[in-house]
Every structure is written in structure tokens, then in C-alpha cells.
Amino acid sequence: MIDALIQGTLLGGYYAVLAAGLSLMFGVMRIINLAHGDLAMVGAFLVLWMVGLGWSPWLAVLVAVPTMGVVGMMLQQWVLARTLRSGVLLPLLVTMGLGALIQNGLYGVFGSEARSLADALGELSWASWTLPGDIVVGQLPVMTLVLGVAVLAGLQGMLSWTRMGRSIRAASSDPEAAALCGVDAASVHRAAAAISVALAALAGAMLATRATIEPYAGPLLLIMAFEAVVIGGIGSLWGTLLGGILLGLAQSFGALVSPQGFQLGGHLLFLAVLGGRLWNQYRHGLGLSIWPTPRRTSTRAAAPKTLEAQP
Amino acid sequence: MNRPTHQPMVWMLVAALALAVLPFMLGANAIDKLTTLFIFMLLASTWGLLAGQAGLVSVGQQAFFGLGAYFALRLVDGGWTAYPALFAGAIGAAVVAWGLSFFVLRLKEGEFAIATWVIAEVIRIGVMLDPIVQGETGTSLIALNAVEPELRRNIGFWMALGSLTFMLAMTAWLLRSAVGTATRAIGEDDEAAASLGVRVTPTRRWVYVLASFGAALAGVAWLASAITFLPRTNFGVQWSVLMLFMALVGGLRSQWGPLVGALLLFVLQESLGHLGAWYLAGLGAVAMVFAIWLPRGLAGLWDDWRARQSTATAPPAPTAVSSSTSINTLSRSSTP
Amino acid sequence: MNPNESKSLLLEARNLSASHGQLVAVREVSLQLKAGETVALVGSNGAGKTTLLRTLAGVHTAHGGSVWLQGAEVTAQPAHRRVQQGLALVPEGRRLFADMTVRENLLIAQEHRGRLRDGDAGWSIERVVQALPALAPLMNRPAGALSGGQRQAAAIARALMTNPTVLLIDEVSLGLSPRAVDDVYRHLEELRREAGTTLLLVEQDLGRAMAFADRVLCLREGRIVLSAAAAGLDRNLVTEAYFGVEHAT
Numbered sequence: 001m002i003d004a005l006i007q008g009t010l011l012g013g014y015y016a017v018l019a020a021g022l023s024l025m026f027g028v029m030r031i032i033n034l035a036h037g038d039l040a041m042v043g044a045f046l047v048l049w050m051v052g053l054g055w056s057p058w059l060a061v062l063v064a065v066p067t068m069g070v071v072g073m074m075l076q077q078w079v080l081a082r083t084l085r086s087g088v089l090l091p092l093l094v095t096m097g098l099g100a101l102i103q104n105g106l107y108g109v110f111g112s113e114a115r116s117l118a119d120a121l122g123e124l125s126w127a128s129w130t131l132p133g134d135i136v137v138g139q140l141p142v143m144t145l146v147l148g149v150a151v152l153a154g155l156q157g158m159l160s161w162t163r164m165g166r167s168i169r170a171a172s173s174d175p176e177a178a179a180l181c182g183v184d185a186a187s188v189h190r191a192a193a194a195i196s197v198a199l200a201a202l203a204g205a206m207l208a209t210r211a212t213i214e215p216y217a218g219p220l221l222l223i224m225a226f227e228a229v230v231i232g233g234i235g236s237l238w239g240t241l242l243g244g245i246l247l248g249l250a251q252s253f254g255a256l257v258s259p260q261g262f263q264l265g266g267h268l269l270f271l272a273v274l275g276g277r278l279w280n281q282y283r284h285g286l287g288l289s290i291w292p293t294p295r296r297t298s299t300r301a302a303a304p305k306t307l308e309a310q311p
Numbered sequence: 312m313n314r315p316t317h318q319p320m321v322w323m324l325v326a327a328l329a330l331a332v333l334p335f336m337l338g339a340n341a342i343d344k345l346t347t348l349f350i351f352m353l354l355a356s357t358w359g360l361l362a363g364q365a366g367l368v369s370v371g372q373q374a375f376f377g378l379g380a381y382f383a384l385r386l387v388d389g390g391w392t393a394y395p396a397l398f399a400g401a402i403g404a405a406v407v408a409w410g411l412s413f414f415v416l417r418l419k420e421g422e423f424a425i426a427t428w429v430i431a432e433v434i435r436i437g438v439m440l441d442p443i444v445q446g447e448t449g450t451s452l453i454a455l456n457a458v459e460p461e462l463r464r465n466i467g468f469w470m471a472l473g474s475l476t477f478m479l480a481m482t483a484w485l486l487r488s489a490v491g492t493a494t495r496a497i498g499e500d501d502e503a504a505a506s507l508g509v510r511v512t513p514t515r516r517w518v519y520v521l522a523s524f525g526a527a528l529a530g531v532a533w534l535a536s537a538i539t540f541l542p543r544t545n546f547g548v549q550w551s552v553l554m555l556f557m558a559l560v561g562g563l564r565s566q567w568g569p570l571v572g573a574l575l576l577f578v579l580q581e582s583l584g585h586l587g588a589w590y591l592a593g594l595g596a597v598a599m600v601f602a603i604w605l606p607r608g609l610a611g612l613w614d615d616w617r618a619r620q621s622t623a624t625a626p627p628a629p630t631a632v633s634s635s636t637s638i639n640t641l642s643r644s645s646t647p
Numbered sequence: 648m649n650p651n652e653s654k655s656l657l658l659e660a661r662n663l664s665a666s667h668g669q670l671v672a673v674r675e676v677s678l679q680l681k682a683g684e685t686v687a688l689v690g691s692n693g694a695g696k697t698t699l700l701r702t703l704a705g706v707h708t709a710h711g712g713s714v715w716l717q718g719a720e721v722t723a724q725p726a727h728r729r730v731q732q733g734l735a736l737v738p739e740g741r742r743l744f745a746d747m748t749v750r751e752n753l754l755i756a757q758e759h760r761g762r763l764r765d766g767d768a769g770w771s772i773e774r775v776v777q778a779l780p781a782l783a784p785l786m787n788r789p790a791g792a793l794s795g796g797q798r799q800a801a802a803i804a805r806a807l808m809t810n811p812t813v814l815l816i817d818e819v820s821l822g823l824s825p826r827a828v829d830d831v832y833r834h835l836e837e838l839r840r841e842a843g844t845t846l847l848l849v850e851q852d853l854g855r856a857m858a859f860a861d862r863v864l865c866l867r868e869g870r871i872v873l874s875a876a877a878a879g880l881d882r883n884l885v886t887e888a889y890f891g892v893e894h895a896t
Contacts, residue, residue, distance in 0.1 A: 032421030034370070082603050088420045092368045093559055094602035100552045100595030104588040163758045170744050170755050176706055177742035179726040180735070182759030182809055219548055223432065226425045260436050267433045274426065278417050 001256075002135055008252035010141035012228075012245025013148025014206045018221060019228035019240045020152060021199030027172040028192040029076075029084060031091040035099035036200055037221030038106075043068050043201025044208040045106055045215075051120045061205045065198050072197025073190045081189065099218060106215035114212035121209060144206045149241065151202065155195070156237045168192055220263070227270035233277075320483055327476040334465040342468050346536050348577045349471035350529045353478055354550065355557035355569035355576075357525035360482055362555075363563030365518045368420070370551045371427030372526045374434045377545035379404040379527030380534040381438050384452060388443055393454040394466070397535055401527040408523030412516045428548065435546035449541035452534055467536035474528035481521060483566060549591070556598045562610025571609055657682045657717055657845050658703065658734065658813045664711035665695075665702040672698040674869035675712065680813060685839060685846040687860035687877070689853060691889060695869040696849045697739050700815050703847075704736035705729045717812070731761030735811035739818050739849075741802040745791035749782060749801050752790055756808035763810065775804045778841075779834055796827035803834070813845045814838075820852050828852075832859055853885060865889055 022036045033039075043064055050060035079098070083090040127139040159165035170178040171188040179185055207213060207221075224247060232243020247266050254265020334342055354376070361367045383400030387393060411430060418426050439446050455463055493514045534540060557576050562568020576594075583590045601608060658680040665673040672695040680686055690696050701707040703714055705726035713722040721729050743752055753772055763769045776783050779800045785793060793801060806814060819835075820828040832855065838844050850856040857863060857877050865873035865888040873888035 026421070032425065034421075034424065079599065079603060083606075086606060089362065089366060089368060090602050090606055092421060092424055093362075093555060094599050096368075096370070096552065096555050097559075097595045097598030097602060100549075101592050101599065102595075104590075104592035104595065107588040108592060166747070166751060166755050166758065169747060173744045173746060174742055176726075177738065177744065178755070179706060180704065180730060180738060180742070181756040181805065182727050182730040182761070183755065184725075184727045184759075219428070223425060223429055227429070230422075258440075260440060264433065264436050267429050267436075270429060271433070275414065278414065282417070 004252040004256055006137055008249030009245050010145045011248030013145035014203055015224055015228045015244030015247055016241040017148045017151055017199055018203035019225040019244055020155060020237055021196040022225045023229050023240055024192055025196040028168055029189055031080060034092060034095040034222060035102060036225060038099045038102040038218030039197050040200040040204035040221050041106060041213060041215060041218045042102060044204035044213045045110055047205045047208060048115050048117065051117065057117055057120045064205065065202050068201035069194040069198035073194040076190045076193035103216050103218055110215060114214055116212040117208045140209055144209065152237050152241055164191060224266060227266055231270060231273050320480060323476065323479055327472060330472055331469060334468055339464060342464055346468045346471045349475045350532055351557060351573040351577055352570045353475045353525055353529045354554050355561060355573040356478055356482060357522040358554035359558040359563055359569035360518060361522045362558060365515055368424045369427040370424045370548065371431035372554060373546050373548060373550040374431035375404045375408055375523040375526040376530035376550055378407060378434060379530040380540055380545055383531055383534060384443065384450065384540060387452060387454045393452060397531040401524060401531045404527035405520055405524035408520050412519045416512055416515050416519060431546060435542055439542045444542060449539060451539040455538050467532060470535050471532040474532055478525040556594050559598055560601050560608050562608030565610035568608050568610030655681055659715040660703060662712035663702060663709055663714060665698050665707055665709045672869055673702060676871055678864060680845055680847060682845055683843050685860045686862045686864060687856035688847060688849045688864050688866060689856050689889065690866035694866040696866050697817055700736060700817050700849060704734060704815060730809050733812035735806040735809045735814050737802045737806045737816040741798045743790035743798055743801055747790060748787050749790055750786040752801060752805050753808050756805045760809040769810050770807045775807050778837060779804050795822050799823060799831055815847045817849045819848050819850050820855065
């Protein structure tokens with residue numbers, strides 16, 4: 001039981017990183033990137049490929065993450081920006097197509113052989129600490145959790161204190177008002193996409209350290225990232241971290257029940273939270289999006305989170 | 312408006328009757344392939360109805376594709392004969408869709424997409440837990456083995472053809488009725504539609520249940536032809552990707568566009584399917600290209616071409632009878 | 648119009664047209680704003696005032712005509728570029744970023760403005776707070792927690808932080824108490840006196856508009872139906888233009 005508790009919490013850090021990327025892109029551009037999980041897989045495969053060439057895993061991750069950031073920027077510029085103009089349907093469709101392209105492309109290039117970073121990490125993959133009470137925690141999972149929290153803290157800091165962060169928050173809040181302040185929406189979108197995909201790639205690499213990865217694992221990751229955001233509820237990054245941890249816990253406890261329980265546990269928690277929220281809205285007569293927003297004021301992209309003068 | 316309204320339906324019925332004769336003329340292989348084609352067309356038109364007309368992008372229609380078949384298996388296990396079980400299974404799936412709609416239709420756009428996907432996954436896992444499905448191994452509709460192969464193949468063909476005709480007729484009727492206009496209005500902008508008094512959710516429910524019933528019919532037709540039931544295949548998300556391709560490339564907002572998309576997919580599968588993953592990657596890439604540059608699909612290209620022809624020769628005709636609507640209406644953003 | 652005249656024009660619209668879908672909101676509007684001028688734009692609801700301002704600012708796309716800023720055409724430029732060249736709009740509804748503090752709202756505008764012109768010290772947060780002292784205690788408050796009058800001040804302050812040469816303000820007195828409106832106009836008066844800011848104001852209150860502005864433009868059904876100096880302008884003339892009797896200038 002305790003073991004499941006710990007496992008679940010440690011999983012949470014990694015889900016939070018994945019979910020933060022998804023959430024950022026949605027906040028700024030109102031797109032749910034259906035290929036987000038697949039991009040995480042690209043990141044993971046990229047790291048594995050570099051390690052296969054002889055690089056150290058740390059160096060590989062250090063190079064792969066910014067590279068994927070650039071990929072994200074190009075994706076925004078050449079693919080997503082065009083579809084954004086036509087509303088919400090086309091971005092969903094184009095990212096669906098992208099996902100199929102990535103999954104099958106990865107399979108075509110790398111085949112179905114299961115891979116993991118475990119070998120490259122050597123001892124670290126199974127090293128552990130023993131806590132009082134004979135509880136064993138793996139060192140690597142703890143490190144990934146710490147890394148996840150650190151990344152989120154850094155992201156939050158960037159959003160709160162830097163010029164870029166303010167631009168992102170402004171553009172998320174009200175793109176038109178931001179333009180009236182001189183903010184170039186296109187460059188903010190590119191930055192957000194770059195960060196989003198970089199985070200996905202990092203999460204992919206983190207996954208590769210503890211499990212085998214395969215080309216078709218992307219969609220499941222997307223689902224889990226989405227579930228983490230919804231479960232977390234609050235629009236802040238700390239809400240996402242909480243959601244990730246709760247999801248991890250639900251999955252770990254589900255796994256105790258049956259092998260299928262791992263996924264099922266997470267799905268059921270998600271559906272329960274979603275149902276609860278919808279029921280709550282139904283009772284209060286609201287019609288809000290269930291995607292969490294900081295101030296419960298936003299309904300859709302057409303209604304920006306800014307103040308309207310009293311009529 | 313009566314003549315133009317009924318003419319396409321009449322043509323459709325005539326075509327269906329003509330096609331129904333084919334099993335007596337063509338060989339086994341051709342009949343199998345045509346059955347697959349009809350199933351593709353059925354799936355494409357349901358997805359086009361959902362996404363193109365009602366603006367609902369569901370990544371979970373495979374749930375009903377598999378569920379209809381699963382219910383049929385259970386009914387046969389409980390003593391029903393094969394063919395009634397298949398039909399009842401599809402109805403059962405439609406009932407599930409109706410129930411789910413109360414939950415799912417409250418969600419918006421991207422959330423709807425992923426939630427439908429999660430539900431499909433949950434259903435898949437649930438089904439796999441049922442012993443008669445035997446987990447990953449799957450099972451088959453053994454009762455069909457008792458039917459003589461040629462007859463079974465022909466019945467499968469007629470099931471697919473019948474389901475397709477039924478769905479196309481229902482869709483055509485729906486879209487020409489008040490519900491259809493409401494659906495299109497909602498697909499464009501549900502807030503505006505609601506402000507005009509359109510009852511958004513009941514209309515959507517109609518469309519969702521109909522589309523899901525169509526997917527379920529496709530699923531049972533598939534089972535009737537293939538006989539085997541593999542959860543990963545019958546509940547696989549690749550069906551959604553295929554549906555996306557067919558509807559988008561054919562023309563989301565058109566009624567016959569998805570059918571063209573299905574035909575195209577079928578041809579591609581026959582010629583390039585052996586390339587395996589690269590073929591599927593190519594489908595994804597083509598879907599992207601269309602989403603970016605040709606969002607109205609082939610039907611849109613056809614309309615543009617026809618519009619150019621008619622302006623060249625005659626005064627511009629009213630666009631009321633065009634098969635798809637202009638790109639401006641695909642936009643949901645409100646102009647300030 | 649000779650070239651010399653057009654140089655001293657800060658903002659100009661030539662045959663500008665804009666629409667909402669099929670509905671034409673602005674029909675071939677031409678207007679000129681000279682440096683240091685204050686122009687009031689009046690008209691009934693739906694006349695097209697907001698659309699005109701938004702088209703000038705670049706957040707709404709014109710389908711005909713052109714917009715010129717300091718002698719250079721900016722019609723093809725998106726809103727954020729026009730802001731960087733000195734054209735600022737305080738939009739209807741103010742549109743402050745609710746989850747960000749007042750200071751952050753100001754910072755964003757400061758961080759994205761264009762290069763300072765030679766000899767121009769530019770607006771800083773200190774200078775803006777001096778001009779609008781009501782903001783001083785509010786700097787760290789989330790913009791969502793402000794009252795109507797405070798939001799107005801904050802929105803104007805934010806627009807000032809972009810260092811505008813031309814400031815467009817939509818619905819100056821909407822939703823404000825008479826005292827708050829007095830305050831706003833006092834600030835605007837200081838602004839044009841000290842900084843020489845050129846102002847184009849949309850104002851529902853005809854009296855105020857005529858008292859404050861140098862010139863009055865009246866818009867009806869998307870067209871300019873009256874353009875006259877405010878001094879000595881007969882109020883009845885304006886009212887008639889407002890409701891439907893056209894006058895040449």
C-alpha cells in the first residue's frame with residue numbers, strides 16, 4: 001500500500017511536466033494538441049537515438065529538449081498558425097493527422113523493438129534508498145520527481161517574473177488587448193509552442209528512464225496529461241502538479257487491483273472528477289468549460305478574461 | 312423545394328438497388344472488397360455528420376464500432392441467432408450513445424474530443440475484462456460459421472449496403488429538416504444558435520446518437536464479414552484516424568464528400584496498404600495538408616470549380632444548393 | 648491637399664470602410680488629425696464609432712481605404728505594430744488583464760513599446776502615476792479588483808505606457824459617475840497640455856464632447872455627417888446630424 005502511495009506520487013512529477021506543456025499551449029492558443037503525447041515520444045526516441053550513438057544520457061537530454069523546442073516553434077509557425085485562423089475544428093484535425101504521422105513514422109524508423117534508457121543509466125536505474133520503516137524508494141524516480149517540480153517552479157517563475165512570461169499571460173488572458181499593448185501574438189504563440197513541445201520532450205525522456213517506450217504510446221500519454229490537468233482543477237501550475245500526483249496515485253492503487261487497473265484507475269478518477277464538475281455546473285446553471293481557469297470567468301476563446309465596462 | 316429535395320434520395324435508392332444485385336454477378340473477392348468499401352463509406356459519413364455538420368470532433372466513435380459487435384457476441388452467447396443479435400447489438404450501442412450524450416455533450420471542442428477518447432478506452436478495457444472476449448486474444452462469432460460461406464459473404468454485403476443506404480437517407484432527411492438547419496447553425500456557432508432559439512443540446516443529441524448508431528452498424532457489418540473480434544482492432548483509435556482522413560479529405564461539410572474520401576482511402580489502402588506504417592503515416596500527412604490548405608476537401612474543390620464554370624457562362628447561381636459551405640463558415644471566431 | 652499639410656497630420660483615414668460580415672459599419676470615412684488636436688467622435692449607438700476606432704488601431708480589418716500615421720501608410724500593419732509606431736487605443740470595456748496587477752498591466756505595455764523618439768523621455772511608471780495619482784495605492788492590486796473609475800484610469804495609464812503620439816479612447820465616460828468623469832477629463836486636459844498628446848475621443852455626452860474638444864465629428868450609419876470646430880458650434884446642428892439631418896462643413 002505504502003509502496004503504491006510512493007509510486008503514485010513519484011509518477012505525478014512526470015505527469016505534471018507533460019500536462020504543463022499541454023496546458024500552456026491551450027492557455028495561449030486555445031488548441032488542445034492531440035499530438036502532444038506523440039511529440040513526447042519523439043523526444044524520448046531522440047534521446048535514445050543519441051544515446052545509441054554513444055552520447056551520455058544527460059547530454060542527450062540537454063540537447064534534445066531545446067531541439068524539440070525549436071521543432072515546436074516550427075510546428076506553430078508552419079502548421080498550427082494557419083489552422084488557427086479558421087476556428088477550433090481545424091487545429092484539432094491537423095493535430096490528429098500529425099499524431100498519426102508521428103506514430104507511424106516512428107514505427108517505420110525505429111520498429112517495434114522496445115527500448116529504454118535503463119542500460120545507459122547503468123546502476124542508477126535500480127539504485128534505491130531505504131527509508132525508515134523498510135520502505136524502499138528508487139533513486140531515479142525521486143530524481144525525476146524533483147526534476148519535475150524544479151521544472152514547474154522554473155516555468156512558474158518565468159511566467160511571473162519575466163517579460164516573456166508576462167507576454168504569455170497577457171496573450172492567454174486577452175489576445176486583442178495584448179496586441180493593443182504592442183505584444184506580437186505570433187511570436188508569443190511561437191514561444192508558447194516551443195516551451196510546450198520542449199516540456200513534452202522532457203517528459204518523454206523522463207518516461208524513457210523508467211519504462212520502455214514504443215512508437216504508439218503517444219495517445220495514452222496525451223490522455224493522461226489531459227486527465228492530470230482536469231483532475232488538478234485549478235488553472236495554476238501547482239494545480240497541474242497536484243493533478244499529476246492524484247492521477248499517479250489513482251493509477252498505482254488501481255494497479256493493486258488488477259493489471260488493467262492501472263489505466264482504468266486513472267480513467268475512472270478523471271471521469272468522476274469531470275462528472276462532478278459538470279454536475280456542479282449543471283446545478284448552478286453555468287455553461288463553463290471544464291478546462292480549469294484561474295478565475296472561473298472564461299467560457300470560450302471568444303470571451304477573453306478581461307474586464308468589461310459596466311453597461 | 313420538394314423536387315430537388317427528393318431527387319437525390321430517389322437516385323440513392325435506385326443506386327442501392329442496383330448495387331444489391333452485384334453479389335449474383337461478381338466473385339467472392341470483389342464482394343469482400345465492396346463490403347469493406349461500404350463500411351468505410353458508412354464510417355466516413357457518420358464522422359462527417361458529427362464533425363462537419365455539428366462541429367463535434369469525436370475521437371471515440373470506435374467505441375460504438377466495437378460495442379455493437381460486443382453486444383452481438385454477448386447475445387449470441389446468450390442464445391440468440393446471429394443476424395438478429397447483430398442488429399440488436401447495434402441498437403444497444405446506440406442506446407449507450409444516448410446515455411453517454413448527457414455527459415459528453417456538455418463538453419466543448421477539445422475536451423469533447425479527449426473525453427470521448429477516454430470513454431472509448433474505458434469501454435475497451437471493460438470489454439476486455441469479459442471472459443468471453445478472452446482479453447487480447449479476442450473471440451469470434453462462431454454462430455456465423457454455421458452459415459455457408461457464400462451466403463454469409465453476401466449477407467454481410469447486404470448488411471453493409473443496407474446500413475450505408477439507411478444512414479445516408481437518415482442523414483439527408485435530417486439535414487433537410489429543421490433539425491438539420493439547427494445542426495448546421497450549431498456547428499458554426501452554438502452561442503449564436505442558442506440565442507436564436509435553437510435547442511442546442513437536444514439537436515446535438517440527435518446527431519450524436521445517429522452518428523454512433525451508424526458506427527455501430529458498421530461495426531456489426533464488419534463482424535459479420537470478418538467474424539473475428541479483437542478488442543484492440545475493433546476498439547482501436549486508428550478507426551478514428553481513418554474516419555478523420557475520409558471525412559476531411561472528402562469534404563467535411565458536404566454530404567457526398569466523405570463518400571469520396573472513403574473511396575479514396577479504399578483505393579489507397581488497396582494500392583499502398585502493404586507499406587504498413589509508412590502508408591498510415593502518409594495518411595496522417597495528407598490529412599494535415601488538407602487541414603492546412605484544403606480544409607473544405609475535395610468537395611470544396613469541386614464546388615470552386617463549378618462556381619468558376621457557372622460564373623464564366625451564366626450569372627452566379629445562389630449557393631443554396633452547393634454541396635459544401637464556404638470556408639468563412641468554418642470559422643468559429645467572432646469578428647469584433 | 649498639398650504635401651506640407653499632410654506632414655503635420657498625425658493620423659489620417661482615407662475612404663476607410665469596414666464591415667462585420669455582410670453589415671457595413673464604416674462607409675468611406677475620411678478624417679484628419681493634426682498634432683496636438685483633440686477631436687471628439689459622436690454618434691448614436693450602432694453608428695460605427697467603435698468599429699472606426701478599432702479599424703484605425705488595427706484590431707479590425709478594413710475592407711477599403713487606408714490609414715496613415717505620421718505620413719506613412721499603416722493599413723497593412725497589424726495592431727501591435729501600429730502601437731509601436733505611436734497609435735494607442737483604450738478600447739471599449741477597457742480590457743485590462745484581470746489576473747495581473749496594475750503594475751504588471753503597465754509593465755507589459757512598457758516592455759513592448761516602440762523605440763523612443765529623439766528627445767522624448769517617454770512615459771515611465773513614475774510619470775504615469777504622477778499624472779494619474781489615483782493609481783498610486785493600486786499598483787499591486789489585481790486589475791480585476793478595481794472599480795469602474797479606477798479601471799478607466801488604469802486603462803489610460805496602460806495606453807500611455809506605449810508612448811503614443813495619438814491616443815484613441817473609446818467611450819470616455821461610459822459607466823462612470825459624474826465625478827469620475829470629471830477626473831478623467833481633468834487628467835486628459837493635463838495630458839494634452841503637458842505632453843501635447845493628440846486625442847480622438849468617442850464620447851456619448853455631447854456637452855462634454857463639445858466643451859473639451861477642438862473639433863467634433865459626427866458619425867451616422869458609418870458615414871461622417873458633420874465635421875466642425877467645437878468653438879461656437881451650434882448644439883442643435885450636432886443633434887440634427889446625430890439623428891439624421893446632414894450638413895456640409
